[in-house]
Amino acid sequence: MPASATEPLIDLKGVRFGHGSRTIFDGVDLSIRRGQVVALIGSSGVGKTTLLRLIGGQIRAQKGSVRVAGVNVGELDRKGLYALRRRMGMLFQQGALFTDLSVFENVAFPYRENTALPEALIRTLVLMKLQTVGLRGAAEVMPSELSGGMARRVALARAIALDPMLMMYDEPFTGLDPISVGMIGRLIRRINDAFGMTSIVVTHDLNESLLIADRVILLAEKRVYADLTPAELRSTDDPFVRQFVDGAFEGPVPFHYPAPPLVEDLYRAAPRS
Amino acid sequence: MQRLALDAFADLGAFAIDGIGRLGRAALFFLRVLGASAAVLRRFRLVTVEMLSSGVRSVLIIVVSGIFVGMVLAVQGYEVLQRFGASESLGVLVALSLMRELGPVVTALLFAGRAGSAIAAEIGLMRATDQISAMEMMAVDPVARVVGPRFYGAVFSMPLLSAMFSVMGIVGAWLIGVRLIGIDDGAFWSQMQAAVDVRHDILNGLFKSLVFGVAAGFIAVFEGFHAVPTARGVSSATTRTVVVSSLTVLFLDFIMTAWMFRG
Numbered sequence: 001m002p003a004s005a006t007e008p009l010i011d012l013k014g015v016r017f018g019h020g021s022r023t024i025f026d027g028v029d030l031s032i033r034r035g036q037v038v039a040l041i042g043s044s045g046v047g048k049t050t051l052l053r054l055i056g057g058q059i060r061a062q063k064g065s066v067r068v069a070g071v072n073v074g075e076l077d078r079k080g081l082y083a084l085r086r087r088m089g090m091l092f093q094q095g096a097l098f099t100d101l102s103v104f105e106n107v108a109f110p111y112r113e114n115t116a117l118p119e120a121l122i123r124t125l126v127l128m129k130l131q132t133v134g135l136r137g138a139a140e141v142m143p144s145e146l147s148g149g150m151a152r153r154v155a156l157a158r159a160i161a162l163d164p165m166l167m168m169y170d171e172p173f174t175g176l177d178p179i180s181v182g183m184i185g186r187l188i189r190r191i192n193d194a195f196g197m198t199s200i201v202v203t204h205d206l207n208e209s210l211l212i213a214d215r216v217i218l219l220a221e222k223r224v225y226a227d228l229t230p231a232e233l234r235s236t237d238d239p240f241v242r243q244f245v246d247g248a249f250e251g252p253v254p255f256h257y258p259a260p261p262l263v264e265d266l267y268r269a270a271p272r273s
Numbered sequence: 274m275q276r277l278a279l280d281a282f283a284d285l286g287a288f289a290i291d292g293i294g295r296l297g298r299a300a301l302f303f304l305r306v307l308g309a310s311a312a313v314l315r316r317f318r319l320v321t322v323e324m325l326s327s328g329v330r331s332v333l334i335i336v337v338s339g340i341f342v343g344m345v346l347a348v349q350g351y352e353v354l355q356r357f358g359a360s361e362s363l364g365v366l367v368a369l370s371l372m373r374e375l376g377p378v379v380t381a382l383l384f385a386g387r388a389g390s391a392i393a394a395e396i397g398l399m400r401a402t403d404q405i406s407a408m409e410m411m412a413v414d415p416v417a418r419v420v421g422p423r424f425y426g427a428v429f430s431m432p433l434l435s436a437m438f439s440v441m442g443i444v445g446a447w448l449i450g451v452r453l454i455g456i457d458d459g460a461f462w463s464q465m466q467a468a469v470d471v472r473h474d475i476l477n478g479l480f481k482s483l484v485f486g487v488a489a490g491f492i493a494v495f496e497g498f499h500a501v502p503t504a505r506g507v508s509s510a511t512t513r514t515v516v517v518s519s520l521t522v523l524f525l526d527f528i529m530t531a532w533m534f535r536g
């Protein structure tokens with residue numbers, strides 16, 4: 001496949017996607033260069049997870065194209081998709097560790113399933129990945145005995161097991177204390193640069209993304225609303241973006257899920273006598 | 274009034290469409306599971322792990338139920354047989370009932386309640402906690418890695434458990450009939466030996482339980498894999514597994530019995 005260094009790793013053009021009659025995306029254009037760490041922000045329910053699923057090929061765009069490393073994800077069959085996914089890693093919000101396997105076996109899973117490496121080598125690789133996330137000592141622990149932050153670090157070790165070219169993180173900071181947030185944030189940046197990866201980080205934590213990201217992408221109005229560097233983000237005067245930066249409640253971003261006027265709803269709920 | 278009737282019709286139609294849609298999805302999923310067979314059977318260790326876990330889960334209940342069902346059969350059977358002065362045939366009666374019918378059927382019902390529900394809940398929870406999605410994102414087919422081994426585990430466990438049930442039932446009947454009531458020990462066994470036919474009785478019974486294993490195993494993995502990813506979704510998948518497997522087993526038993534013992 002044509003993988004020239006200048007070509008973007010991820011390239012979305014005019015992507016449309018919806019659930020039933022509800023449109024989530026309409027005309028999303030987005031391209032991400034190799035080596036970058038991109039923060040993906042947007043209000044709850046805007047479709048950040050959905051965007052990761054589109055890139056991972058778990059759902060298909062209804063219009064437009066999603067290209068990863070030059071390959072149109074929507075046109076791949078299962079075999080092609082799996083070949084592509086071997087070069088992608090995804091960190092799920094709750095970690096999604098296999099609860100019936102130990103920490104060691106969780107990290108060993110991608111090696112056992114996708115390679116024919118000898119046991120001794122797998123052991124070395126697993127311990128090295130666990131060392132990267134600082135949990136080599138917890139190798140024999142079961143996932144149920146881990147805290148949320150530790151579970152996420154194990155999941156991170158598992159996701160980077162096969163040295164993917166692309167890492168996707170779905171809200172890696174949610175529910176963590178400030179120290180763990182800083183730790184995971186730095187880990188994301190360090191892993192990205194050390195292994196020459198590209199990373200997409202879905203987050204609500206603007207401070208952290210300003211620290212680690214090369215670009216911040218704001219999803220709103222069913223498309224990419226803004227695509228800024230951290231410096232641009234700090235100085236922008238777009239009211240929409242400002243509301244995000246300042247965390248203001250009042251502003252153009254709606255708090256409510258789309259609904260008919262309240263009075264109408266209340267009236268309808270009243271018993272008709 | 275007319276509207277009510279129309280609504281009822283619409284509901285019935287929706288129910289039928291829903292049911293047919295579900296059946297279609299089940300058929301497609303069955304093909305997918307069969308399609309993964311080669312990959313599953315090549316790594317037979319995964320299947321044995323599942324056989325151990327679902328088999329071992331069921332052993333105790335199978336052994337205990339087997340003994341009790343055998344004892345009840347002995348009491349009831351003796352009561353009828355001795356009226357015709359044929360109480361020595363108790364061994365035959367018990368062995369044939371167990372091997373042809375009760376062994377496979379009761380085992381399958383117990384398996385659905387014990388192991389089938391556990392399989393559905395386990396897979397449903399894996400789905401609800403994104404473990405299935407995580408596996409797909411790691412380029413590992415969950416049908417080959419999670420569903421297939423559990424399905425084949427059930428298929429291979431069922432005949433073994435059913436045989437165990439029948440053996441324990443015969444032991445229970447022997448305890449009651451020979452040790453307690455005092456039927457002649459030699460007659461009990463020799464009549465059984467003479468009357469039980471390998472192909473007609475034993476193999477047919479094992480074939481039945483193999484079919485029940487396919488049905489109960491498939492229903493459990495199907496319901497679990499397609500569970501709505503919430504607490505309630507998983508619990509209703511578990512319940513449905515037990516109900517649907519039990520009905521399916523009884524229905525299949527009728528069909529197979531009618532076919533095996535026709536004219």
Ligand SMILES: Nc1ncnc2c1ncn2[C@@H]1O[C@H](COP(=O)(O)OP(=O)(O)OP(=O)(O)O)[C@@H](O)[C@H]1O
Nearest residue numbers: 019020022024042043044045046047048049050051
């Ligand atoms: N399976 C589904 N069926 C119908 N609608 C869905 C489904 N999954 C997601 N949605 C809808 O799609 C929209 C986008 O969901 P998504 O999970 O991508 O949001 P998100 O931006 O990740 O939100 P959050 O920050 O809360 O995680 C939501 O409004 C949700 O209601």
Ligand SMILES: [Mg+2]
Nearest residue numbers: 048049050170
């Ligand atoms: Mg989300």
